[in-house]
Amino acid sequence: MIIDANILLYAVDESAADHPAARSFLEEHLNGDVRIGLPWQSAAAFLRIATHPRIMAAPLWGSEAAGFVDGWLSAPAAWMPDVTPASWSILRGLIEKHGVTGNLVPDAQLAALAVQYGVPVVSADSDFARFPEVTWLNPCTR
Known part of the structure; x- marks a missing residue:
């Protein structure tokens, strides 16, 4: 994760x-x-x-x-996941596919790593729901 x-x-x-x-x-x-x-x-x-x-x-x-x-x-x-040229390729695809701009770029970076390594993202930020390629877990959900 x-x-x-x-x-x-x-x-x-x-x-x-x-x-x-x-x-x-x-x-x-x-x-x-x-x-x-x-x-x-x-x-x-x-x-x-x-x-x-x-x-x-x-x-x-x-x-x-x-x-x-x-x-x-x-x-x-x-x-600590390594960022590789593949990370950029995945990030670029997420930016194109989901119209990522501005403050969503850091979320897309984490989503790209999750896709690259085949693991979920753990976050309290609901913006990760924008990336159906990624499993998003929120441990803070009540």
Whole structure:
């Protein structure tokens, strides 16, 4: 599976309504038998948002946020999916097929990785429903 940044953020932000579900999901799967992909894009988005004082009420220090990413990547089931020329080809196809522009581009990047590696995307973002090629899982659904 490919993890979106919002799951990482909710897992860390105790004030988030989705914190318990995201944290539980992440902890369970990082120590499970199924590979859990933390793409470069998701790690960078987590760092950007978690340390941003205009977005987070209690932003993390850069080293603190990076420590979370290090911890996740050191888990038994974690992997960072490689971006290859095939990733671009798949992304290009998704952009064409679904008219992806603007803020949907990062979602399409994750969708392309999911297609490339044949795994679902895990996200609380309903925009992934736009990509029928991808299985979308939302662990925060009540």
